[in-house]
Every structure is written in structure tokens, then in C-alpha cells.
Amino acid sequence: MKRWRRLLLHGGALLSTLGLLSGVFFFLGHIVLKGMPSLSLALIFGDTSPLKALLFTQRVFNGLFPAICGTLCLVLLSVVLALPAGILTGVWLSHFGSGRAKALLSLCIDTLAGVPSIVVGLFGFSFAILLHKISHGTVGPSLGIAALTLSVLVLPGIVRNTQLALAAIPRETHLAVSAMGATPVQAIVRVYLPMASPGIFRGAILAMGRCAEDTAAIMLTGVVATAGAPYALFGRFEALPFAIFTIASEYSGPEELAQGYGASLILLLLCALLFGLSALIASRFHPDTP
């Protein structure tokens, strides 16, 4: 290889690395710099006293508290909904499924993983319409429907992570478990799933991150700009990413803008925390995966 071509390749790689990283720091630095000054209790609780807000005795009007509560409820609900289905599907794929059925389901999961979140949101919305018709108007787009929609969105990730974690169990363990006379289900419940739990837990945390940041899917399934703290499973709710989105498109003054920066910073920190945690689990239990 000629010297100039080597330099070109090396230089190109270095430049693209620097370019991407500086792009990320450019955008995130802006959020951190502008968001830091607005981080305060007033940003979250507005004029209400924090204690009264936390006890839900007084409604918070000009703070982010309802949105944060909404996002937390959403994240917990959807992960609780998605985890059992995701783990069991992963178990089926790696232990029971075979032949054409397995290949078909695998294709389905790949497709589901790629379906845009707004299309999943549209699905959730049409499901809500269906429920609305069946229940004669009592159930519509709401927290429950949004959580259900998000759980569809994160399901493939959980399945894949479960599969990966189960596949990483060494062959010796499989032999030992069979030699001890465990039935397949005993082996899975008592040995394989506990062994795979760090990987599954990591998948759950990544799913939480995805639920916390996704905006498109909840936009169609019941999130609104002002609803107060989530009050019912089938009620409207607020969420952090949607609050950021509305502030970006229709802010009315510098105060609201500062709130937007603050909300972005909080969301960024939340996602960074979740991803940091998952990276920690990965490096603690599977040192060789990136």
C-alpha cells in the first residue's frame, strides 16, 4: 500500500471519528450549558411546595413534576408488560422452537425491531379506537394504551437480549444439568434463567431507556401537554420527551425555553444513567462484549 493511501485511510478514519464525536458534543454541550443554570427545585415543582407535590395533595402547574411522574409510570408499566412476554419468547426461541416456526418467529422479531415507533404508535391508536368502540367510550388513548404500545416497541429488544444471554451459557453447564437428570423446564427455571439474569436485566434496562426517550409512539396514544400527575390507568398523562417536544415548537418566552433546556438535561441524565448501568452490568458479567 502506498504511503499516501495509508495516510488517507488513517486520516479519514481519524477525521470521521473526530467529526462524529464533536457533533455529539456540539449538541449535548449546548444542552448541558443552557440546562445547568435552570436546574432547580422550582424547575420541577414550580410554585408548589415539593412536599405537597410529592404527597400528591397539591397539583403542580408550572413545573416538570407531572411529566416526570408520567414518564416514570410509563417506563415501569411498559417494562412490566413487556418483560414476561419477551423473556418467555426468548426462552421458546432458544430452547423449544425448531425448524420453520423458529425461523418465522425470528423474522417477525427482526421486522418488529425495525418497525418505526410512529407506526407502532399508530397501531396503539387503532387498538385504542377498537377498545373505544367495544367499551362504548370509556377507554380511549391513555396511559395504559401508551404503556401497551411502548411494550410492543421494546419487546424485540428484550427477546434478543434474553436469547443472547441464554446462548452465552457454556456447553459444560448444559451437559452437567442433563446429567443430573433435570427436566427441560427444571433446567431453564432453576439453572439457565438465573445464570442469564444479568443479561436479561441489562435488556430490561435498555428497554427502560427506550421507553423513557420515545416520543413518536406516545404522541398518538394519549400524551397531552397538560394533564397533571398521572391519575388513572385510562387517563391522559404527561411525559418528559413530549414536554420537550411541545416547548421546542410552541414556547412563549425565555422562562419556558429555560424549562425546555432543563427538561432536556433531566431526560439526558436519566438515559445516561440507564445506559451507564447497562454498560456496567455488561462489563461486570460479560467482560468481552463491548
Place this chain on the structure above:
Amino acid sequence: MIKARRRPHEWIGEGAAATAALITFALTLAIFGFMGWLAMPLLQGETLTTLFTSVWRPDRGQFGILPMAWGTLAVALPATLLAFPLSLGFACFATHLAPRRLRKTLKGLAGLMTGIPTVVYGFSAVFLLVPLIREMAGRGSGFSIIAAVLVLALLISPTMILILISAFEAVPQPWQRCFDSMGATPEETVWHLLFPLATRSMVGALLLGLGRAIGDTLIALMLAGNAVLAPTDPFGPARTLTSHIGLVMAADVESLEFRSVFACGLLLYLLIFVLTLLVRYLTRRPAA
């Protein structure tokens, strides 16, 4: 061999797993089914032909979604083509060209970058990138295709980087050591060993990145201006299929305007399905 009688927990356990698998399978079909069911009134007869025109005048019964389809292409394709070489460079640098101590950090950073919320990028770009583009172009509002393309490229590159890194790391270590011992520089190893072996995975990464770019809603919705126009000018606005779905939220669920949104959803679903099939075909066999 003596076969033990199957105990109840065996049936229950396997049954539960099979049920979950069935639910996942049914969900994938149900999304397609719901889109088709709700778009049905539009897919019959002459409205089908108006669907593929470039006139979006819901008040006159014309539901052309072609401008949105072009908008999706105009935003997603340049973003992917911009992000791919950058991701390739990053992946090469992080696996082979960077100083050894830096490699792990770079891989970790790529992983963290996938976790940055889309809406935060969008928010930041609205107040940082859009004014910049408005000044550079000297016309328009700054909410333009080019703004969306730049941010989208940043958004999809971590996904591509992670796929490329795992493809590069799948190249057998002994071969790489072989190259080293024959005196090949890291650049030569990358050019003559990694690129030929990982070509299929590279195309797979490109297509997956394209899929993410097509499917992203928030960036286009926040930055691309959203005017229903066939995109011609990089500094002008465009509306993608995804942001079109987000924008048309008519209160009247029975109207045809609302139905057309499901046609967009159907189109997106089919696009992603084809991309998934292609990626699976490309990455199924080992590259060697």
C-alpha cells in the same frame, strides 16, 4: 432409555413459552393487519390511484402521499450516505487504527451514543443548528432538509458503528495476527483483510441505518419544516411519511384524510419488511 412421565410443570412451562412466542408472532401480524384494515376504504377503487399522486388536498378529496414519500427519501437517503462513511471510519479507528488504550473508550462512547434521546438532539438543533443554517442560506426559515439530514446522520451512526465493530471483530484473530506477522500495517489489514471479508455486513449496516433513518419521526418533524411539497431545495422544507402521520391527527376518525395516514403506515411497514429481508439475506451466511 427409560422415558419419564412428563410432569405437569413441564406442560405448563413449555405451554407458557409457546404462548408468549405466539403472542409476539401475532403482534407483528396484527400491526400489519390493523394498518391494512383501517386503510382499506382508501385502497379500494379510484381513491387508490389518487393516493399515488402528488396532490395533497384533503378538502377536495385528493390524498396524494407521493410528496411525503419523496420527502422521506430526500431526508433518509442523504443522511444514510453521509453517516455510513463516518461510521465506517469510526469503526475502523476504534477497532484497529487508534492507540490501544483509546479503543475501549471509543467503543464505549459509541455504545453510549445510541442512548441519547432523539428529542434532545431535536431540541438542541432547533436552537443551535437551525439559526446557523438560516444565516448560511440567507433565505427561508432554516427549518430545512439539510438540518434534518445532518442531525439524522448523527442519530443513526452509532447503530451502524456498533454493527460494523461487531462485524470487524468477527474476523478471525489468527488471520489478523498473520497479517501483522507478515509486516502489514494496520491500514493494510483494514483495507485488504477487513473490508473484503466484511463487505456483506457493511451493506447490512448501511441498510439497517437506512431503516432507522426512514423510521425516525422526531428529527424530521422538528427540523424539516413539514411543508407538503415535493422536495427540490436542500435549504427548503420537506415532510416525511413519519412526520405526516404525526401531523395529521384529525378528530374525525371516519374521514378519508385520516385513513390516508394508515396508508402511510402500511407503506412504511412494507419498506421496513423488505429492508429486514435484505439484511437477513446479506448477513445470514458467514462473510468468508
